[in-house]
Structure formats: structure tokens, C-alpha cells
Amino acid sequence: MRVRRARRTAPRPLAAALSGLATAACLALVGTATAGASPVTDASVTVSTEQPEPVGPPQDGFPAALGYSLLHPTAVPSGADDWACRPTPAHPRPVVLVHGTFENRYANWAGLAPKLKEWGYCVFALDYGGSGSSPVMATGDIPTSAGQLAAFVDRVRNATGADRVDLVGHSQGGLMPRYYLRHLGGAAKTAHLVALSPTNHGTSLWGLGLLARAFPGGDALFGDSCRACTQQVAGSDFLTALNEGGETLSDVSYTVIATRYDEVVTPYTSSLLRPAPNVVNQIVQDHCPLSLTEHTDISYDPTATRLVLNALDPAHAQRPDCLP
Structure with a gap:
């Protein structure tokens, strides 16, 4: 809560705020980490139910979640990846959470995943687009990452018996599923894509560079080592091909949730999809004018959380929360 109050009273550049807060969180966690902890091999697409990955605690803010994930790079957010979960009539579709560039499933979803579980959803979250030993993910080629999402969705459907899933993604995690829907047969397996600050029409190198600096190790991967970064620059061949001929498919519903204070997707309107009967574009500040939520913390914002629900x-x- 301390972090949220400070940011609402004095907006600061993303890199300066998050780097300092994440470093502080990480240093605090180092003192409490067990000396005997051993790394767990990542299997974000083919994870074995006999050897479940470690489950991290719920978090109420991004910096603390990021700090935890630096020490536990394969952690699963609390409430996610219960492969014995079976959907209920009230919530018949599993929810698959898709993290953003330089993020990982825990850092992105340690707040929302346990809430979705509490509200009765079967929740699943994957890591993609990187090495399982690194907390910095989603830097690889986007079509390749979409293939990893396709395999994960199939595993979720097989485990739960559900015909279709709902996808909730952040940043690249809101864009990449559109490739899956259009080119990898995902439209027949997905009912709804809910995207938080997605890079639907790209952003600037400045915005992506700012994002990279917010993550320890992100700078080293930026540029030639981050294929997904160049693919998300406005006007890239990837985005041009993905958006031409229509941005959406008629048999899938789309919801975009953006924030006016987005410092990565610039301008923030680049997140929005073209109007269509199956598209809903929403702005956090239209529901909570005092909200200063920005790109990385939108998945922890109470207004955005209610809009997702x-x-x-x-x-x-329900009427979205608007908390100070």
C-alpha cells in the first residue's frame, strides 16, 4: 500500500520508480531466502503434474512480486496451475494468464491469479519466450511464443475438459494471443481475450527501452537479443501483417483495458482495437479519474481488476473500485 500511495501523489518515471522499488524488495527478500533452496527446471508448456513448480505467495503490488520472482524465477502465482481444477457451471471456461515482455507469470499475476481463484475460476499461467532459468521472459520471437501458448491452452483444455478458454494478457501478453487466434487455430478454442495495456499498434523504442530498464537484466536483452521488442515497435513488419485485413475475429470477444499514464505503450491509445461489435475498449481513468496506474502496475490496480472480472x-x- 505504501508504494501505491506514493505513486498516486507524485507520478515518477517508470524506470526510476520500479528499479529502486524492485531492488529494495529483492534485497529484503534475500535476507529471508532459505540457503538450501535449489533451482527448479522450467517446464512452462510441458510441466509435469507429478513435479509441481513452487507456488509463490499473493502480492498486492508489482515491485514486491518482481523482487520475489528474481529469487524464484519458476514460481507459479498463488491460485494458478491447479491441474486438478474443474470448471463450474458459474465459470465454465478456464482463465489463462499471459504475461508481458521482460516479465514472468509470477511478477505479472501474483495479485490477480489468487483473486480469480477465490472468485471460482480455474486459473492457469505460463512462462514463455525465454529461458526457464531466467526471471526475464517474453523476449523471443512472437509467433514462436504463440506456439507455446497454443500448446499450453491445449494442455489446459485437456486437463479441465473445457472446450474453450478465456485469455487475460498484459502488454505483449495482450498482443501475442491475437497471432494465436488468427494463425494457430486459437479462435476455435478461445471465447474472450482481455488485454491490459496491450501493444496492439506498437510503441516506440523509447517506451520499450524504459520497460527494459525496469527489469534487472532487461537492458542486456534489449535490442538484437529481444526479437519481441523489435516486433512491437510501431510500424514493424510483424504488426503490419498482424493488423492488416482486420484486427479481430468475429467469433472471439475482445476487451482492452488501457491507462492514460502508460509510459511504455505510447501513446496509450495504441493499445486500443478498432471499434467492432465484439470489441470493448476501456480506460481506467474513465472509471477512476484519480488513478495514476501505469503500464507495469495495471495488473495490480483495483479498478483494472474489477474491469477484468x-x-x-x-x-x-459491478461498479469498478476507485481506491486512493
């Missing part, structure tokens, strides 16, 4: 279950939509 409303999108997944519109029949029980």
Missing part, C-alpha cells in the same frame, strides 16, 4: 462475467458486473 466484469469482462469475464458481464452478467455479474
Whole structure:
């Protein structure tokens, strides 16, 4: 809560704020880490149910979640990846969480995953686009990452017996599934894509560079080592090909949740999809004018969280929270 109050009273550049806070969180966690902890081999797409990966605690803010993930790079967010979970009639579709560039499933979803589980959803989260031994993921070629998502969704469907899933993604995690839907047969297996600050129309190198500096090790991967970065620059061949001929498919619903204070996707309107009967574009500040949530913390923002819940279950939509 201390972090959120400070940011709402005095907005600061993303890199300066997150780097300092994440470093502090990491140093605090180092003192409590067990000396005998051993690394766990990543199997984000083919993880064995007999050897479950470590589950991290719920978090209420991004810096603490990032700090934890630096020490536990294969951690699963609390509430996610219960392969024995079976959907209920109230929530018949599993929710698959897709993290953003330089992030990982824990850092991105340690707040939302346990809430979704509490509200009765079967929740699953994958790491993709990088090495399982690194907390910095989603830097690889986007079509290749979409193939990893395709395999993960198939595993979720086989485990739960569900015909279709709902996807909730952040940043690249809101863009990459669109390739899966269009080119890898995902539209037949997905009912709804809910995207938080997605890079649908790209952003600038400045925005991506700012994002890289917010993650320890991100700078080293930026540029030629981050294929996904160049593919998300506005005007890239990848984005041009993905968006031409229509940005959406008629048999999938789309919800975009953006923030006016996005410092990575610039301008923030680049997140929005073209209007269509199956598209809902929402801005956090339209529901909470005082909100200063920005790119990396939107998945922890209470207003955005309620908008996600409303999108997944519109029949029980509630007025979004607007907390100081």
C-alpha cells in the first residue's frame, strides 16, 4: 500500500520508480531466502503434474512480486496451475494468464491469479519466450511464443475438459494471443481475450527501452537479443501483417483495458482495437479519474481488476473500485 500511495501523489518515471522499488524488495527478500533452496527446471508448456513448480505467495503490488520472482524465477502465482481444477457451471471456461515482455507469470499475476481463484475460476499461467532459468521472459520471437501458448491452452483444455478458454494478457501478453487466434487455430478454442495495456499498434523504442530498464537484466536483452521488442515497435513488419485485413475475429470477444499514464505503450491509445461489435475498449481513468496506474502496475490496480472480472462475467458486473 505504501508504494501505491506514493505513486498516486507524485507520478515518477517508470524506470526510476520500479528499479529502486524492485531492488529494495529483492534485497529484503534475500535476507529471508532459505540457503538450501535449489533451482527448479522450467517446464512452462510441458510441466509435469507429478513435479509441481513452487507456488509463490499473493502480492498486492508489482515491485514486491518482481523482487520475489528474481529469487524464484519458476514460481507459479498463488491460485494458478491447479491441474486438478474443474470448471463450474458459474465459470465454465478456464482463465489463462499471459504475461508481458521482460516479465514472468509470477511478477505479472501474483495479485490477480489468487483473486480469480477465490472468485471460482480455474486459473492457469505460463512462462514463455525465454529461458526457464531466467526471471526475464517474453523476449523471443512472437509467433514462436504463440506456439507455446497454443500448446499450453491445449494442455489446459485437456486437463479441465473445457472446450474453450478465456485469455487475460498484459502488454505483449495482450498482443501475442491475437497471432494465436488468427494463425494457430486459437479462435476455435478461445471465447474472450482481455488485454491490459496491450501493444496492439506498437510503441516506440523509447517506451520499450524504459520497460527494459525496469527489469534487472532487461537492458542486456534489449535490442538484437529481444526479437519481441523489435516486433512491437510501431510500424514493424510483424504488426503490419498482424493488423492488416482486420484486427479481430468475429467469433472471439475482445476487451482492452488501457491507462492514460502508460509510459511504455505510447501513446496509450495504441493499445486500443478498432471499434467492432465484439470489441470493448476501456480506460481506467474513465472509471477512476484519480488513478495514476501505469503500464507495469495495471495488473495490480483495483479498478483494472474489477474491469477484468466484469469482462469475464458481464452478467455479474459491478461498479469498478476507485481506491486512493
